[in-house]
Amino acid sequence: MPTNQPNLVLTSARVLDPDTKTDAVLDVAVRGGSIFAVGSGADVPASAETVDLSGKWLMPGMIDTHVHVGGDLDGVTNPGIGLRSVVLAGATTVIDLGGSMERLVAGMREHGAGANVGGLGMMKPGVTLPDDDPWPSVVRSTLDTALTSGLLGLKMWGGYYPFSMDVTADIIAACNERQAYVAFHVGTKSSGSRLDGMRELPALLGENGRVHVAHINAYCRGSILSPADEITEALEILDGLRGRVVSEVHLARPNFTRGECDEDGNVRMDVARNCLRLKDYETTRDGMRRAIADGYGSVVRQSPSGLSLATGDEGVQLFNDADSLVGMSFPVNRADTAFQLTAAKRQDGSFIVDAVASDAGVLPRNVNVEQAMNMVRFGGLTPLEMAEKISFNPARMIGLEKKGRISVGMDADLTVIDPDLGRAVMSFVAGKPVMQEGEAVGKGGKLLVTAFGEAAAGGYDLPFEVVDLSRSLLYSG
Ligand SMILES: [Zn+2]
Structure with a gap:
């Protein structure tokens, strides 16, 4: 040319x-x-x-800072299928919040649909960590392994695999020392995946800590205060940590969680227990079965084209067949909460929650554009603000200065x-x-890696781009 x-x-x-x-x-x-x-x-x-x-x-191309396309999700044998879903939803760049490089690369080779993809390593005791509450040296070696494999940093799933407050603070500090990305689904052993988890943020971050707080709406479901009071307090916490916390909200009604129950028949995951409690179901295997039979809980099933939800008798059957090791969904995300958290601004006109993200990918709720457009129609966002929430701010969150x-x-x-x-x-x-x-x-698609991962990325047979996270809003805000 x-x-x-x-x-x-x-x-x-x-x-x-x-x-x-x-x-x-x-x-x-x-x-x-x-x-x-x-x-x-x-x-x-x-x-x-x-x-x-x-x-x-x-x-500018939609950038989704919270997807699951390479992770480890119950009932999903090939998460790479989510790479097609994100592209169909209009995304051009996505960040996988919690998986492994191995699965991410395999997924991109087999199912990549052309999007740029960065990934975070999942902190899962017994899988990516030798034990619960790892020592500082183990945290740092886990982080180094993640970075040198090409991941951008780490994700803590506090609603699933919570650590003590000290260890949580140490994982954030370790990532900050390296200027690695660090995302946090809030909750520790002394709180939950609720507003009380958010209340711990100032203590966890201390004077200088920095973190990406995932899906703020998930902590404003009315578990502790009224949803309206939880929204007010969550926004106050975020505003108080301005410049050191980046955050996103998702706009889908269904959540995703895990059905897993322990030997005693109790539901293992905090997120799933909260969903059951919201509608007064017991947090047991039987309580879960009842919630599914009643149509409140749905079981995630995989088909070649993606995932779908089953409830009622069929859902109970799937739950029983998999001995509770299934992905689950509950309609617990509130539209009013999502709307208010998305639209909330400071006096200077800046958004308190930086971005809209989907927490989707492989999960059937890639609705950033659709729901943001609904907000535009309602007058909750201008068209320019929509582009800010789903592209410009996400680009800044990751330090992608040309996106x-x-x-x-x-x-x-x-x-x-x-x-x-x-x-x-x-x-x-x-x-x-x-x-x-x-x-x-x-x-295919292009991998986003840090300078630590450049050598490994050269061996993956995929194009890659080195991202300078010191330019990200997480570190320059
Ligand atoms: Zn997620």
Whole structure:
């Protein structure tokens, strides 16, 4: 191609760029993997492909900072299938919150649909850790193993595998020492996956600690106070840690958890117990069966195309067949909570919760664009604010300075939204289409690694990009 001409021109789109506050009908020209020009009425060279986006919205590619595409989830033998789901939902970059590099790479090779993917290592006693409450030296060697394998950092699943407060604080400190990414589903041995887990954040972080707090809405389900009071307090906690905590909220109603029960017939996971208690079911194997039979709890089942939910007799059957080792879902996420946490701003106009993320991927609730568009229709977000919450802020959270923006020289990662349908209908990664009208058309994907993982990434037979997390909002906020 000529060196000074675009090879792709997207014409007449309503361009939404939160960085420059641009909201106007413009043409966007792409050359190679980058944005070559943004303007109107430019002469399009005959050699360039053009896509008429009249009536469509064009935003920087959707970045989902909380997905599960490489993790270890009950009943999911091949999490790589989630890589197609995220692309179908309009994502161009995703962060897997808690798995292993081995599974992530295998999934990308087999099912990758063209998205950029970074991953965090899961802190799971008996699997990625030798024991419960690891010593500081074990925490650091676990982190180093994760980073040198190409992962961006660690994820603590406090609602599932909680540590003591001291160990939780130490894991955060270890990640901070390396400027590695660290995400936290709150809860320790002295709290739960609830508001009381969030209340521990100031003590866990001390003077200088930094952490990504996952799905704030999951701690505002009314387990401790009224949902409204929990929202107020959660926002106060986050605002009090401004500049040191990044966070996201998801907008799907169904949650996901695990059905696992112990030898005595008690439900093992704190998240699942909370779901049962919210509707006055016993936190036992029988209580779980009743919740499923009544249609409140659903069991996650895997099919070649993805996951779906089974409830009633069929759900109970699946639960029994797997001896309780199943993924579960309860409709416990409140729409009012999601709306308020997403829209909440400080006096200076900045959002208290940085981003909308899906906590989906392989789980059937990749609804960032659909639900954010519902909020736009209702007036809870402007179109530019939507692009801020699902692309610009997520890019800043990870330190991806060439993503989340539509201006010259930025990566040509773009998501096209049909405002009438209220969903993503097309997207591009590095100027190449990865999704077109309900079809995932990309392959493979680029790995996001830190400098520690560069050597390993060279051996995975996948393209990769080195991310400088010191530039992320987590460390520069
Ligand atoms: Zn998650």
